[in-house]
Amino acid sequence: MRSFARLLDRLFYTYGNNAKARLLLDYLRATPDPDRGYAIAIIAGTLELPGFKRSLVRDLIASRVDPVLVDLSYDYVGELAETVAHLWPANQPAATLPSLAEIVGTLLTLPKSGVPDYVAARLDDMTSAERWAFLKLGSRGGLRVGVSARFLKQVLAQFGDRDVQEIETAWHGVAPPYVELFAWLERRGEAPASADLPFFHPVMLAQPLEAQGLERITPATYAAEWKYDGIRVQIVARTGGKAIYSRTGDDIGGSFPDLLAAVDFDAVLDGELLVAKDGRLGSFNDLQQRLNRKKPDRQLIERLPARIIVYDMLRDAHRDLRGLTFSERRGCLEAWMARIRPSGFALSSILDFKDFDALSRHRLASTDAEGSVEGVMLKRRDSPYLAGRPAGMWYKWKRDPRVVDAVLMYAQRGHGKRSSYYSDYTFGLWQGDALLPIGKAYFGFTDAELKQLDQWIRHNTLKSFGPVREVTKALVFEVAFDAVNRSARHKSGFALRFPRISRIRWDKPANEADRMANLEALLGSTAPR
Amino acid sequence: MALTHPRDWILTRPEGVYCVPGDFYIDPARPVARALITHGHADHARAGHGNVLATTETLAIMACRYGADFAASTQAVAYGESLNHNGIDITIAPAGHILGSAQYRLSYQGGSVTFSGDYKRRADPTCEGFEPLEADVFVTEATFGLPVFIHPPIEEEIGKLLCSLDQFPDRCHLVGAYALGKAQRLICQLRRAGYDAPVYLHGAMVRLCRLYQEFGIDLGTVFPVDDNNRQRLAGQIVICPPSALHDRWASRLNEPVTAMASGWMRIRARAKQRAVDLPLIISDHADWNELTQTLNDIGAPEIWVTHGREEALLHYASLHQYRASALSLLRDDEDD
Numbered sequence: 001m002r003s004f005a006r007l008l009d010r011l012f013y014t015y016g017n018n019a020k021a022r023l024l025l026d027y028l029r030a031t032p033d034p035d036r037g038y039a040i041a042i043i044a045g046t047l048e049l050p051g052f053k054r055s056l057v058r059d060l061i062a063s064r065v066d067p068v069l070v071d072l073s074y075d076y077v078g079e080l081a082e083t084v085a086h087l088w089p090a091n092q093p094a095a096t097l098p099s100l101a102e103i104v105g106t107l108l109t110l111p112k113s114g115v116p117d118y119v120a121a122r123l124d125d126m127t128s129a130e131r132w133a134f135l136k137l138g139s140r141g142g143l144r145v146g147v148s149a150r151f152l153k154q155v156l157a158q159f160g161d162r163d164v165q166e167i168e169t170a171w172h173g174v175a176p177p178y179v180e181l182f183a184w185l186e187r188r189g190e191a192p193a194s195a196d197l198p199f200f201h202p203v204m205l206a207q208p209l210e211a212q213g214l215e216r217i218t219p220a221t222y223a224a225e226w227k228y229d230g231i232r233v234q235i236v237a238r239t240g241g242k243a244i245y246s247r248t249g250d251d252i253g254g255s256f257p258d259l260l261a262a263v264d265f266d267a268v269l270d271g272e273l274l275v276a277k278d279g280r281l282g283s284f285n286d287l288q289q290r291l292n293r294k295k296p297d298r299q300l301i302e303r304l305p306a307r308i309i310v311y312d313m314l315r316d317a318h319r320d321l322r323g324l325t326f327s328e329r330r331g332c333l334e335a336w337m338a339r340i341r342p343s344g345f346a347l348s349s350i351l352d353f354k355d356f357d358a359l360s361r362h363r364l365a366s367t368d369a370e371g372s373v374e375g376v377m378l379k380r381r382d383s384p385y386l387a388g389r390p391a392g393m394w395y396k397w398k399r400d401p402r403v404v405d406a407v408l409m410y411a412q413r414g415h416g417k418r419s420s421y422y423s424d425y426t427f428g429l430w431q432g433d434a435l436l437p438i439g440k441a442y443f444g445f446t447d448a449e450l451k452q453l454d455q456w457i458r459h460n461t462l463k464s465f466g467p468v469r470e471v472t473k474a475l476v477f478e479v480a481f482d483a484v485n486r487s488a489r490h491k492s493g494f495a496l497r498f499p500r501i502s503r504i505r506w507d508k509p510a511n512e513a514d515r516m517a518n519l520e521a522l523l524g525s526t527a528p529r
Numbered sequence: 530m531a532l533t534h535p536r537d538w539i540l541t542r543p544e545g546v547y548c549v550p551g552d553f554y555i556d557p558a559r560p561v562a563r564a565l566i567t568h569g570h571a572d573h574a575r576a577g578h579g580n581v582l583a584t585t586e587t588l589a590i591m592a593c594r595y596g597a598d599f600a601a602s603t604q605a606v607a608y609g610e611s612l613n614h615n616g617i618d619i620t621i622a623p624a625g626h627i628l629g630s631a632q633y634r635l636s637y638q639g640g641s642v643t644f645s646g647d648y649k650r651r652a653d654p655t656c657e658g659f660e661p662l663e664a665d666v667f668v669t670e671a672t673f674g675l676p677v678f679i680h681p682p683i684e685e686e687i688g689k690l691l692c693s694l695d696q697f698p699d700r701c702h703l704v705g706a707y708a709l710g711k712a713q714r715l716i717c718q719l720r721r722a723g724y725d726a727p728v729y730l731h732g733a734m735v736r737l738c739r740l741y742q743e744f745g746i747d748l749g750t751v752f753p754v755d756d757n758n759r760q761r762l763a764g765q766i767v768i769c770p771p772s773a774l775h776d777r778w779a780s781r782l783n784e785p786v787t788a789m790a791s792g793w794m795r796i797r798a799r800a801k802q803r804a805v806d807l808p809l810i811i812s813d814h815a816d817w818n819e820l821t822q823t824l825n826d827i828g829a830p831e832i833w834v835t836h837g838r839e840e841a842l843l844h845y846a847s848l849h850q851y852r853a854s855a856l857s858l859l860r861d862d863e864d865d
Contacts, residue, residue, distance in 0.1 A: 072841045073677045086677035
C-alpha cells in the first residue's frame with residue numbers, strides 16, 4: 001500500500017507526461033503481481049469496491065470530528081478524501097501496511113457490516129498522504145491525478161514494448177489484477193484472447209483550416225459536414241460487449257445508459273455525442289449537465305436524452321473498414337444506417353457546395369444554429385481512417401468566434417437569493433502584462449457552477465472592497481456576446497453587448513486568455529450575420 | 530473579574546486596532562501618530578508612523594526594509610520588559626513567529642488584553658519561543674484556523690527537500706519562501722540537518738539574511754545568485770520569494786525542481802495552483818493544534834480572533850466554553 005500511496009502522491013505533483021510515464025514505469029517494474037495490477041485497475045477506474053462508499057467515509061469522520069469543523073474544512077479543501085485524510089485523528093503510523101492486494105482482497109470479501117471497522121483501522125495506521133491515497137479507492141469520481149485510461153495504456157505499451165493498439169485489443173480480455181496481461185507484456189505468456197471484445201480504436205482527428213491552401217478545397221476532393229459542438233465519441237458494439245469511448249479512450253458508457261440501451265448491433269461507429277432539448281439538438285452547455293454524471297437519474301435522461309450524429313464507420317461486424325476511403329466508408333455507413341436505424345442516432349448530413357464561396361456561406365450559416373453547430377468539417381473523399389492527425393486529410397473550419405476567453409478580475413455579491421454568493425463577475429483581457437476590464441456578467445452558468453465559482457473566489461481573494469473582491473488572476477471565462485463597439489465610457493475603450501458566461505474554463509491557464517487585440521478584431525461585427 | 534473590560538477601551542478603527550486611554554494603535558494599516566508593532570512583516574509593520582514602539586530587532590527590520598527614516602521617532606523595548614504609557618501597563622513577551630516578534634499585554638484599571646500578533650509554538654532557531662501571558666482577553670490570529678491545517682515536524686519537511694536533492698542531483702532546487710523569517714529559518718534548519726553546502730539567495734533575500742547574521746544567527750555560507758554562478762547551480766539549494774518561483778528570473782536557472790515552503794502546501798489544490806513540484810509544509814504561524822493548545826494554555830476567558838479563518842476557531846472556542854468573537858480588522862474584512 002505504501003508504494004502505491006507514494007505513486008499517487010508523486011503523480012499528483014508531477015506535471016509533464018514524460019515524467020508521469022517514468023513514475024508509472026518505475027512502479028510497474030518494482031512492484032510484484034498482483035499489487036501492480038490492482039494499482040493499474042484503480043488508476044484506470046476498472047476496480048469496483050461496492051462496500052467502500054463515500055457515505056461510509058462521511059460516517060466515519062462524523063463520529064470522530066465535530067460536524068461543523070468537518071463542513072468548514074470540506075468547504076475549504078473541496079475534496080472529501082483529502083479533507084478526511086487531514087482531519088483523521090493522528091496516530092503513530094504503523095511500521096508496515098498491508099499490501100495493496102491484501103487491502104483490495106479484504107474489501108472485496110468482507111461482509112458489508114465489517115467494512116467500516118476495517119477502513120477505520122487502516123486509516124489509523126496511515127499518514128495523511130497515505131490516507132488520501134487509500135480513500136481514493138472508495139471514491140467514484142476518478143482519481144484526479146492526471147492519468148487517463150488511454151495514457152495508462154500507452155505506458156503499458158512502453159512497459160511491454162508493444163504497440164498501443166495491441167494493448168487496447170488485449171485490455172478487454174483481461175480483468176484486475178491483470179496477471180495474464182503482465183505475463184504477456186513480460187513475454188511470459190500468451191496474448192489474452194479478445195477478438196470479440198469492445199476495445200477502443202484510436203481516433204482520426206482534423207487539423208484547423210489555415211488561410212493558405214484554401215484552393216485545394218474543392219467539392220471533388222472534399223466532402224463537407226457540419227461541425228457539431230458536442231463531444232467526439234466512438235461507439236463500439238461487439239458480440240463480447242459494448243462501450244462508448246471518449247476521444248481519449250475513456251469509457252463513458254455509464255453516464256449514458258439511454259444510449260447504451262439503443263446500441264444493439266455489431267459495429268464500430270464514430271460520431272458526435274449531443275443531447276436533445278425540447279425536441280431539438282441542445283447546446284454544449286446542455287450536454288455538460290450530463291457529462292461526468294456517473295449515474296444520471298431518469299428525470300435528467302428524459303429532459304436531456306442523448307443523441308448521436310454518426311459520421312463514420314470503422315467496422316461492420318467482422319469487417320474492418322478503416323483501410324477504405326471516406327467515400328466508401330460513407331457508402332457503407334449510409335446503407336447500414338438505413339438498415340439498422342438505432343434509436344437516437346442520426347446520420348451527419350453531407351453539405352452541398354459548388355465552390356469555396358458556397359462553403360463559406362455554410363460556415364456563416366452555422367452561426368444561426370442554436371449552438372449545436374460550430375462550423376464545418378472537410379474530409380478528403382479518398383482518406384482512409386488513420387489514427388492521429390494526419391496532414392491534409394480532415395479539416396475543421398470553425399465559425400468566427402463572437403466569444404473571447406477573459407480572465408476573472410473582480411467578483412461582487414449578488415442580490416436576492418444569490419446574496420450569499422459572489423455571482424457578478426468583472427473580467428478582462430490582456431494588454432501587455434496587464435488585464436483591462438472589458439465587461440461584467442452575472443448569468444450563463446448553472447447553480448452548481450455558481451457554488452463552485454463562489455468557493456473559488458473565496459479561496460482566491462486578494463483584497464476586499466465592501467461587497468467586491470479582487471481575485472487572483474487565474475480563472476478563465478469564455479465570454480459570449482452579441483457585438484462589441486467602441487465606447488468612451490469604458491476604461492478599456494470597448495463595450496460588449498449582452499455579455500454572458502458561456503463556459504468556465506477551469507482547465508485554461510490565465511496567460512492563455514485572449515488579448516485586447518482579439519476583441520478589437522471583432523469590432524462592429526454583429527450576430528447573427 | 531476585570532474592573533474595566535478591554536472591550537470598553539479597545540476599538541477597531543479604519544486605521545487599525547486602537548487603545549483609547551493609551552492613544553496608540555497596534556499594527557495599524559495606515560500611518561498614525563503612535564503605533565505598537567508586533568513584528569516586521571509588511572501587513573503589520575508599515576512606514577510613516579509618528580512614533581513606533583517595537584523590539585530592537587523589529588525596529589532594525591523596519592529600518593532595513595523602509596530606510597532609517599521609516600518613523601519620526603522610535604522606542605526600543607525588550608522581551609520581559611514592562612512599561613507604562615498614559616496609564617496603560619505594557620508587558621512585552623516573545624511570540625515565536627520571526628526574529629523580534631512580540632506579544633503586547635495591555636493592562637488598564639484591572640482589565641487586561643494580550644495582542645499576540647502572529648505566533649507559533651514550536652521551536653525556531655531564529656527567534657525566542659512563545660511565552661504565554663495571563664490576561665482577561667487573548668487576541669489570536671487564525672491564519673491556519675481550520676483543523677485540516679496540521680504542520681508536520683519541520684525536520685520531516687527538510688528531509689523531503691534533502692531527499693529530492695539526492696534523487697535529482699543534476700537539478701537546481703528552487704525553494705519559494707518569505708524573505709523575512711521563513712527563509713532564514715529554512716537555512717538554519719538545513720544546517721541542523723547537516724547540510725553544509727552554500728545556500729544561494731535571490732537578491733531580495735540578501736539584506737535580510739545579512740541582518741539576521743548581524744543579530745548573531747548563524748546561516749553558514751550564503752551567496753547571492755548572480756550571472757556567474759546562475760548556470761552552475763545544479764544540485765544546489767536556491768531560496769527566492771514565492772513570487773519569483775515562476776517568473777523570468779527562475780526560468781534562467783537550470784531545470785529547477787520547484788519547491789515552496791508554506792503552511793498552505795498542506796492543501797493539494799493550493800500546491801497545484803502554484804505549479805509546485807515539491808510542496809514543503811513549513812509555516813511560521815500556529816497550526817490548528819497550536820492555536821487550540823494556546824487558547825487552553827492561556828486560559829483567558831475571552832478570545833478575540835483575527836487574521837484568516839475565524840469561523841472554525843470561534844466554533845471551537847464556543848464548544849470549549851470560551852467567550853469568543855471576531856476582531857474584524859478592516860484589512861481582513863471577510864464577510865459582512
